[in-house]
Amino acid sequence: MKTAAAYIRVSTDDQIEYSPDSQLKALRDYAKRNELILPEEYIYIDEGISGRTTTKRPAFNRMIGTAKSQPKPFDVILLWKFSRFARNREDAIVYKSMLRKQLGIEVISISENVGDDKMSVLIEAMIEAMDEYYSINLAEEVKRGMIEKVSRGEPVSIPAFGYDIQDKNYVPNPETAPIVVGIFDDFLNGSGTREIAQKLNALTIRTSRGGLWENRTVEYILRNPVYIGKIRWNPAGRTRRDYDQPSVMLIDGHHEPIIEPAVFNAAQEKLDEIKALYGKSTAKQNHPTLPFMLYGLVQCSNCGATLTRSAGNAVQCYQYAHGKCSVSHYISLKKLTPMVLATLEKTINGTIPPVYSQRAQVTDGARQRSVDLLAAERRKLERVKAAYEAGIDTLDEYRENKRKITERITRLEAKQPTQKKRPPLSQYLDMLPKLNNPNLPEEEKNALLRGVVDYITFKRAASSVEIFLK
Secondary structure (H helix, E strand, O other): OOEEEEEEEOOOOHHHHHHHHHHHHHHHHHHHOOOOEOOOOHHHEEEEOOOOOOOOOOOHHHHHHHOOOOOOOOOOOEEHHHHOOOOHHHHHHHHHHHHHHHOEEEEEEEOOOOOOHHHHHHHHHHHHHHHHHHHHHHHHHHHHHHHHHHOOOOOOOOOOOEEEEEEEEEOOOOOOOOHHOOOOOOOOOOOOOOHHHHHHHOOOOOOOOOOOOHHHHHHHHHHHHHHHHEEEOOOOOOOOOOOOOOOEEEEOOOOOOEEEEEEEEHHHHHHHHHHHHHHHHHHHHHHHOOOOOOOOOEEOOOOOOEEEEOOOEEEEEEEHHHHOOOOOOOOHHEEEEEEEEEEEHEEEEEEEEOOEOOOOOOOOHHHHHHHHHHHHHHHHHHHHHHHOOOOOOOOOHHHHHOOOOOHHHHHHOOOOOOOOOOEEEEEOOOOOHHOOOOOOOOHHHHHHOOOOEEEEEEEEEEEEEEEEEE
């Protein structure tokens, strides 16, 4: 008896006829009629997600990842329609080809019977082409409708922080609108965007999406003309916040402003002055991108974020630099590098006891993958037994299926990876002179360190480091 997976997708909540429950019921009925086992763990559902691309479909990507397991976990993937799989022909061709030719997994649309002869290839391609045309045409119609709404001064997106939406119009939120006023006041009174972000985070105020504030989110508030009664929208998309593009629409809205135009304009002038003083060229000089030995290895002891290159040949907590962490971990590389090397030497020499990374111990990918494969085979064994007890399989079929699965379990058990012994630290003694060699490229030093060190925690208060070995 073959095992099936089911993939279900709906783009919006109002697609009742294509609801997840409706699709799942139809897929289960099909599996039952065709004597396919459809386990719960192989039912993948993406709700409220577009089918134009696969990059933002977590359930789809999880299904493809599972399909690549060996032995293959299922024989077919059931869809209500091919459009549920993809409305992009490129994605459809790539993934269907991989599933069918490389993995031996068939993709079946239960409502579009294309047959199994050579004409089925042409019919399926025509269905995919029509689905892609429908998707592109729908996107264009939606875009035209949004342009029309913006031209009338109506909102087309979720409300900005400080506003709610009522009767298709923005209205000031009594709790968050005063916070917007405070952001403008603080900025014009001398506070920087990072300082304002830290203040908001300390007060446990969250962004409109429930996240922590950063200097860029504060700047976005300060740059947003919605607060003076405007509607701004870019029909070309929001991939860039370059609002000087010719395609950007700026229309007078019908909502109540939160900020006076004079205050908003003063904030724009100050932001422009800061940008002129600390533009991209200056930023590149003050934040060099040259490689260094500790690149990507040192973490903040307060929030766990990586320490990244900062001004003055130093490093700083990435989250602190963006206003999300409250404790500065700024330290020059001239101080940090000798500190790390001295601690590493003491660890290798046995002067201080080694500390091994817990995450390095736990995340043994090969072992976990073997465990997962074994568990999948044992579940299959339970399913073929259930199929026999339910009268779906004959006794001979049950014995044959059980024999094949038991053989696979035996092979997997024989290949179970064992826990590796940790090598003696003394073998790394010859690495120390290389790390101290000023003529060795920093990239090579970083690679050497990464072979031994999982991560390093810099403790600002004690001005010390703790090294966690692999």
